[in-house]
Amino acid sequence: MKRNLIRVSIVISLLVVVFTLGAFKDLTDYEKRNKFEPVFEILNYIEDNYYDIDKVDYDNILNETLTGTMKGLNDPFAWYFTPRMTQENKIDTESKYGGIGAVVTYNSQYECLEVVSPMEGSPARKAGLKVGDLIVTIDGHDVAETGYYESVDLLRGEPGTEVTVEVYRDNLEEPLIITILRERIEIKTVKYAKFDYEDAEIGYIRITQFSEPTYNEFARALGEVVDSDGLIIDLRDNPGGLLNSVLNISSLLLPAGKTVITIEDRDGSKEIYRSWGSDAAKYLKDKPIVTLINEGSASGSEILTGALKDHDLATIIGTTTFGKAAVQTVYDVSNGGEIWLPTAHYLTPNGSDIHLKGISPDITVDTTETIIDSNEGMTTTEANIDFDKDVQLQKGLEVILEELK
Numbered sequence: 001m002k003r004n005l006i007r008v009s010i011v012i013s014l015l016v017v018v019f020t021l022g023a024f025k026d027l028t029d030y031e032k033r034n035k036f037e038p039v040f041e042i043l044n045y046i047e048d049n050y051y052d053i054d055k056v057d058y059d060n061i062l063n064e065t066l067t068g069t070m071k072g073l074n075d076p077f078a079w080y081f082t083p084r085m086t087q088e089n090k091i092d093t094e095s096k097y098g099g100i101g102a103v104v105t106y107n108s109q110y111e112c113l114e115v116v117s118p119m120e121g122s123p124a125r126k127a128g129l130k131v132g133d134l135i136v137t138i139d140g141h142d143v144a145e146t147g148y149y150e151s152v153d154l155l156r157g158e159p160g161t162e163v164t165v166e167v168y169r170d171n172l173e174e175p176l177i178i179t180i181l182r183e184r185i186e187i188k189t190v191k192y193a194k195f196d197y198e199d200a201e202i203g204y205i206r207i208t209q210f211s212e213p214t215y216n217e218f219a220r221a222l223g224e225v226v227d228s229d230g231l232i233i234d235l236r237d238n239p240g241g242l243l244n245s246v247l248n249i250s251s252l253l254l255p256a257g258k259t260v261i262t263i264e265d266r267d268g269s270k271e272i273y274r275s276w277g278s279d280a281a282k283y284l285k286d287k288p289i290v291t292l293i294n295e296g297s298a299s300g301s302e303i304l305t306g307a308l309k310d311h312d313l314a315t316i317i318g319t320t321t322f323g324k325a326a327v328q329t330v331y332d333v334s335n336g337g338e339i340w341l342p343t344a345h346y347l348t349p350n351g352s353d354i355h356l357k358g359i360s361p362d363i364t365v366d367t368t369e370t371i372i373d374s375n376e377g378m379t380t381t382e383a384n385i386d387f388d389k390d391v392q393l394q395k396g397l398e399v400i401l402e403e404l405k
Contacts, residue, residue, distance in 0.1 A: 086338045097184075099157065103119070190381065192204060204385065222280050240324065250275055294321070325347075
């Protein structure tokens, strides 16, 4: 009886998701159910005949079915996230959590967590965790049994509480027992610096993603470097993020009234978003600005790049961007997961739809090495700049100096 109730719950959840996608709005309820009868048939066959019925994970069946539903759209930007993934999305959006401040991965060979990088100034670093450390137990829980996500949850917790980990480290025969005091971990999405280059003072701001804190972080960074002779905005490998974040940042750089983007839905209706302007935008009006992009610059990065390029406010340097002009709307699913569904496209100020095409730079500079901030610097605002290896940055500096002349 209990298993049947679970199965009914799965069926209902499937119907909720499938029908709310709107693909069958012209069909009757009977026709909709008949269309998806094979799903119910499979569930019945499993229930009645599957040999390892006691091992069936119905939540996994549901997650795989919902994933397949979104994949069936043949749209690379239509996604389903499980309830656990949805929790991670929230952390990414807020860019803060309570924990130890270490980037970890799952080491399948030893069935444990491997420390990729303890963040600068983090509890993990203060407690002595090092790159390559293998975490085998967390508060007595065996990582091999709890798996990746549950183990990560065990590391997280309220700031001020302790967590004890058992760690194996190269060159040590016995494991280390390390107790770490959790703190509030805030991921900084904006890095900045001001430096002298030849006879000019250059401001540099890198945006790693557009999350909730990004606008305030960018505003502070811009305030620190706005009086420089020239400005470099680095959007390389920035995958995008929240639309409101990039729109607000655009208003700090574009004069009031300038179009940032136009959003067009499937019915052709358009909504224009314009800059509300700022004192900084007025101050930057006559200063050379360079924007660095690459194939990893997507979505929100392309919105900002397109606005700066179309209004001739910056010289765009690097390689063609990713090409994601799909506006994704997030819908909650009854099982605690969520879907990200493309519901509109955005157009750059000159009316271009760059979806799956990207934005071409004004000056193409290829590179064989990606210059990105290290994981350990995720909690700091200090920019990681490599003048010797970063050929795209070097070109940006050349352009600024030439414009200053």
